[in-house]
Amino acid sequence: MQLVGLHHIAIIGSDYARSRDFYHRILGLPIVSESWREERQSWKLNLALPDGSQIELFSFPATPPRPSRPEACGLRHLALAVGNLEHARATLSAKGIELEAIRLDDITGQRFCFFADPDGLPIELYECRR
Template sequence: MLKLNGVHHIAIICSDYQRSKQFYADVMGLTVVREVYREERRSYKLDLEVSGLYQIELFSFPDPPARPSRPEAAGLRHLAFGVDDVEAAIEHVNAHGVATEPIRTDEFTGKRFTFLADPDGLPIEFYEK
C-alpha cells in the first residue's frame, strides 16, 4: 500500500508576481523561505511557509493562460487555511482591502468558514478550527 506522509507543497501560478507576493506574504502572513529568478524560464519562484509545516510555491510565467477558478470548476476547488478565529481572520484581510463572503457554518461539523479570493481570483477559504 502507498504511504503518503502529508502534503509537501501547493503550487500557484500567478499573473502579477509582485501583487501576489505582497498578498501571500504581507496580507496572508506566510513566511518567505526563498525567492529565486530562473532566467531560462523568465520566471520567479517564491517558496512560502505556512506555520512551519506546509509550503506554497508561487510561480510567475510570462503570459500564463487563464484558468477557471470558481469553486465548481473542474480541478482544484479552493485552498483552505485553518484559523483559530474566523472573524479575526476576516478583520485582518478586510483591513488590507480584501473582501470576504459572509460567514457560513459547515452543516456536518458545525465549524464556521468564509471565502475570499487571491489577486488572480483563486478561491481561498478560512476554516475555523
C-alpha cells in the first residue's frame, strides 16, 4: 500500500446552516458540491482546501454530541496550515471568532493557536512559513 496524501476529513455539524456558514464564509473554503440526501435526511457539502484535500460537512437529524475535551479518544483536532499566523488571526477575529493565544511548538519551533467551530470542534492554525 502506498498512501499519497489526505483526501478528506468528514465533520458532522449539529446545525447545518451555521456550520456551512462557518466553513464557507468565515474560513473562506470554496464549495465543491452540495447535495440533499433524502434517504438520510442529510446535507453533504464538499469544501476545497488549497492542497486539493477536502472537508466533507454533513448534517444528520438528532446527532449526539461528541466529547472533545478533556482529551477524549478519537479525532483530537483539525489543523489548518497558514503562511502568516497574525494575518489569519486578524481575519478570523474581525469575523467575530475568538482565538486562543499563540503558542510555540516546543518540538518544531512553529507557532500555532486554536479556535473552535460552531460545535466546539477544536481547530488549530499552524504556521508553516516557507
